[in-house]
Amino acid sequence: MKIATRKNKGSCKMRIEGEMNIYAAQELKVRLLDCLHNSLRLDLDLSKVSEIDTAGFQLLILAKREAGFLNKGFRILAHSEATSGMTGLLNMTGYFEEKDGAGNGSRLEKEREA
Amino acid sequence: MERELAEARQTFFTECAELLQEIENSLLRLEKTPEDQNTINSLFRAAHTIKGSSGIVGVESVERFTHVVESLLSRVRDGEVGINGGIIELLLECRDHISILVERAGAGENGGPPGEKEEALVARLNALLGCADKADGRKNGETEEAEATEQVHEGEAAERAAGTDLWHISIRFGANALRDGMDPVPFLVYLSRLGEIASIATLHDSMPQAAQMDPESCYLGFEIDFRSDFSKKEIEDVFEFVREDSVIHILPPRSKIGSYVELIGNLPEDSVLLGELLVRGGALTKDELDEALKLQSGFRAATDGLSAPGQSPYIGEIMVNERMVYPELVAAALEKQKKTKEHNASETVTIRIDAAKLDALVNLVGELVISSANVEQHARRLSDGSLVESASHMARLVDEIRDSTMKVRMVPIGDTFSRFNRVVRDIGRDCGKEIALEISGGDTELDKTVIEKINDPLMHLVRNAADHGIEGPEARAAAGKQAMGTIRLNAFHDAGCIVIEISDDGRGLNRTRILEKAHSLGLVANTQTLSDRELLGLIFEPGFSTAEAVTKLSGRGVGMDVVKRNIEALRGTVDVESAEGCGTTVRIRLPLTLAIIDGFMVGVNGSSYVIPLDMVVECVELSDADRQAADKRSYINLRGEVLPYIRLREYFNESGGGARFENVVIVQYAGHKTGLLVDELYGEVQTVVKSLGKMYKGVKGITGATIMGNGRVALILDVPRLIQSIELDMAV
Numbered sequence: 001m002k003i004a005t006r007k008n009k010g011s012c013k014m015r016i017e018g019e020m021n022i023y024a025a026q027e028l029k030v031r032l033l034d035c036l037h038n039s040l041r042l043d044l045d046l047s048k049v050s051e052i053d054t055a056g057f058q059l060l061i062l063a064k065r066e067a068g069f070l071n072k073g074f075r076i077l078a079h080s081e082a083t084s085g086m087t088g089l090l091n092m093t094g095y096f097e098e099k100d101g102a103g104n105g106s107r108l109e110k111e112r113e114a
Numbered sequence: 115m116e117r118e119l120a121e122a123r124q125t126f127f128t129e130c131a132e133l134l135q136e137i138e139n140s141l142l143r144l145e146k147t148p149e150d151q152n153t154i155n156s157l158f159r160a161a162h163t164i165k166g167s168s169g170i171v172g173v174e175s176v177e178r179f180t181h182v183v184e185s186l187l188s189r190v191r192d193g194e195v196g197i198n199g200g201i202i203e204l205l206l207e208c209r210d211h212i213s214i215l216v217e218r219a220g221a222g223e224n225g226g227p228p229g230e231k232e233e234a235l236v237a238r239l240n241a242l243l244g245c246a247d248k249a250d251g252r253k254n255g256e257t258e259e260a261e262a263t264e265q266v267h268e269g270e271a272a273e274r275a276a277g278t279d280l281w282h283i284s285i286r287f288g289a290n291a292l293r294d295g296m297d298p299v300p301f302l303v304y305l306s307r308l309g310e311i312a313s314i315a316t317l318h319d320s321m322p323q324a325a326q327m328d329p330e331s332c333y334l335g336f337e338i339d340f341r342s343d344f345s346k347k348e349i350e351d352v353f354e355f356v357r358e359d360s361v362i363h364i365l366p367p368r369s370k371i372g373s374y375v376e377l378i379g380n381l382p383e384d385s386v387l388l389g390e391l392l393v394r395g396g397a398l399t400k401d402e403l404d405e406a407l408k409l410q411s412g413f414r415a416a417t418d419g420l421s422a423p424g425q426s427p428y429i430g431e432i433m434v435n436e437r438m439v440y441p442e443l444v445a446a447a448l449e450k451q452k453k454t455k456e457h458n459a460s461e462t463v464t465i466r467i468d469a470a471k472l473d474a475l476v477n478l479v480g481e482l483v484i485s486s487a488n489v490e491q492h493a494r495r496l497s498d499g500s501l502v503e504s505a506s507h508m509a510r511l512v513d514e515i516r517d518s519t520m521k522v523r524m525v526p527i528g529d530t531f532s533r534f535n536r537v538v539r540d541i542g543r544d545c546g547k548e549i550a551l552e553i554s555g556g557d558t559e560l561d562k563t564v565i566e567k568i569n570d571p572l573m574h575l576v577r578n579a580a581d582h583g584i585e586g587p588e589a590r591a592a593a594g595k596q597a598m599g600t601i602r603l604n605a606f607h608d609a610g611c612i613v614i615e616i617s618d619d620g621r622g623l624n625r626t627r628i629l630e631k632a633h634s635l636g637l638v639a640n641t642q643t644l645s646d647r648e649l650l651g652l653i654f655e656p657g658f659s660t661a662e663a664v665t666k667l668s669g670r671g672v673g674m675d676v677v678k679r680n681i682e683a684l685r686g687t688v689d690v691e692s693a694e695g696c697g698t699t700v701r702i703r704l705p706l707t708l709a710i711i712d713g714f715m716v717g718v719n720g721s722s723y724v725i726p727l728d729m730v731v732e733c734v735e736l737s738d739a740d741r742q743a744a745d746k747r748s749y750i751n752l753r754g755e756v757l758p759y760i761r762l763r764e765y766f767n768e769s770g771g772g773a774r775f776e777n778v779v780i781v782q783y784a785g786h787k788t789g790l791l792v793d794e795l796y797g798e799v800q801t802v803v804k805s806l807g808k809m810y811k812g813v814k815g816i817t818g819a820t821i822m823g824n825g826r827v828a829l830i831l832d833v834p835r836l837i838q839s840i841e842l843d844m845a846v
Contacts, residue, residue, distance in 0.1 A: 025329035090316040
């Protein structure tokens with residue numbers, strides 16, 4: 001797994017490449033939480049994720065939930081076949097598209113529409 | 115592969131024997147209660163299994179024939195063909211034919227064209243099937259309308275019943291699932307291949323705060339509504355590898371609401387949330403859920419007030435009372451649950467073991483018993499306290515191992531008994547008699563090898579009782595008896611033996627004819643007077659079996675000598691009691707096991723002898739007065755009772771003068787007490803019986819030998835024979 005992060009005006013864009021599985025879970029958890037704590041918004045690009053397992057998927061849920069607690073923004077910018085398959089199978093597509101932390105919601109909505 | 119197939123064939127043959135027995139039992143039951151649907155079902159299942167497994171192991175002859183039988187049975191099951199005496203007769207013949215086919219296949223003859231008999235049977239089966247077809251056609255025309263209305267009713271009922279045709283699977287994976295390589299997702303993917311996942315909800319509420327969350331633990335659970343034709347077992351099997359650590363609930367389609375409510379109660383998540391999930395999945399309607407939850411809590415509150423929380427009614431009951439579910443539905447669901455449970459139970463309570471493995475185990479335990487006795491002796495000799503203690507502790511464990519090993523070999527005799535139902539029934543039909551077979555004590559257990567060997571003698575005795583013992587209906591009426599004759603098989607434990615009784619209420623033995631026959635055969639001198647026992651015992655003499663005049667009149671004698679020989683080979687004895695006109699009872703006594711016995715060791719002139727402990731009643735010292743008197747007569751006075759005795763020193767021709775003191779071991783067998791005069795009493799020992807081999811077969815009074823802890827040999831006394839020999843001596 002390779003993680004590339006780019007910070008821009010308080011938002012953090014994270015691009016994950018390769019296998020999002022249990023072997024990388026420890027590292028991924030730290031990186032995800034780190035981004036959330038040190039920025040206002042986390043945008044995930046999963047388009048290069050070749051494989052995702054339950055451990056990886058749990059971390060997506062954790063990040064989404066944590067963002068809610070911390071009142072920060074969270075969204076998935078792009079899915080790969082693997083990640084969209086997984087979210088679809090587990091019927092979680094709607095969960096990740098729900099509005100996140102208050103305050104950022106409206107702005108995010110606008111951005112998405114734009 | 116070849117070997118595996120051979121093993122599978124072996125299993126097939128063993129199973130077939132059991133299934134054929136099952137078919138026979140079911141048919142005989144049906145004869146009495148033709149409407150019993152359970153019996154019809156088990157009959158069908160047995161035939162179906164035989165057909166299926168014969169196909170798997172490639173025994174075509176069996177598969178082909180059983181298929182036709184199965185077709186008829188399936189019609190019977192569906193109520194298209196009624197049960198009557200003719201059909202049962204035909205099916206019994208078919209069963210016998212299958213049994214012959216299986217035997218032939220076992221002997222390596224497979225295939226070949228069906229014989230004449232088979233063709234005849236198939237023709238008769240087809241005739242019945244053809245009739246059913248015609249009847250079917252007619253019925254269909256007439257009842258089409260009725261069925262249509264029925265369907266409407268069914269539809270309504272289904273609508274009113276709770277639930278849909280969806281399975282509901284609720285699963286919470288164990289925390290270690292991911293670490294163990296049991297990722298939940300592949301299971302779900304696999305599940306989706308068995309049917310259609312109608313809806314799925316992923317639950318992650320049990321995931322802790324970010325700081326405590328371990329990314330390698332699994333926190334997910336799923337609520338799944340699933341559409342599938344597979345059975346519960348097959349759906350369960352999907353989760354086989356995670357079953358241990360996970361919480362899995364699988365609710366079949368149309369489960370009663372109670373099950374859902376119970377499920378909600380059992381799961382860790384918030385009950386409202388879960389209930390809503392169920393509603394969303396379509397498993398429950400919103401109203402039903404609310405109603406059920408409200409009612410349940412309402413009842414709880416009411417009963418809590420009465421401080422009897424345990425009394426709150428089951429939610430299922432509430433549902434029925436409130437007419438939300440029909441009682442039949444609940445009953446059916448319960449019935450189904452019960453059946454699954456029973457099925458599972460019967461699967462786990464027995465395992466098949468190669469008899470050779472068991473024998474090897476028994477042998478080893480036998481050796482263990484010997485060497486443990488050895489260790490104990492050495493320990494005593496060294497008189498090291500702690501060593502003695504350890505040795506005796508070990509001896510106790512060895513005792514227990516011995517007992518449980520012996521128990522493994524014990525089988526209830528009931529199966530053997532119930533086989534005679536058919537024999538009695540067939541003989542009754544052939545001879546135009548009505549005979550009932552009563553079985554009691556079927557759960558009495560004895561050694562498997564003994565059971566196998568007792569089967570033939572028992573068969574002989576039952577046949578004799580049915581054929582010759584029970585009179586024809588006219589004769590019975592003339593004698594003022596019920597038209598239906600009764601044969602009783604009974605078994606019970608008695609002093610280390612099992613006693614098997616075969617009794618009938620027939621005409622009994624004619625003593626005059628027996629005596630006449632004995633005189634003509636020269637077995638008994640004309641002047642000789644015989645006790646009743648001896649007189650009846652004559653029927654076991656070899657010459658009697660062929661004497662037609664006696665068999666016709668007395669009703670006994672066919673192969674009775676063989677029966678006696680077989681039973682004696684098992685170290686057992688056989689007795690007859692008979693009252694003329696009232697019936698006959700044959701009583702067989704057998705040792706419980708052939709391999710290991712508890713013994714009582716005695717010494718005579720330095721040699722050791724073992725008496726089976728179960729037969730020992732007491733030991734007394736022979737007083738001087740008795741000793742002097744005993745030299746002149748062959749009995750002693752035991753507290754005013756006359757006790758015949760055998761001096762083992764003389765019986766076994768042990769040399770050497772008499773010991774200073776003698777002891778009497780009083781043994782009892784079949785109601786007779788006898789004293790055995792010995793020099794020394796050593797006490798209890800565990801004895802592994804070793805047979806003496808053919809060379810010593812003729813030696814009277816000894817059944818076998820055993821090796822003692824010190825490596826020396828002790829002979830095991832054959833008490834029944836010893837007692838017999840005294841009786842003979844006294845008669846002369």
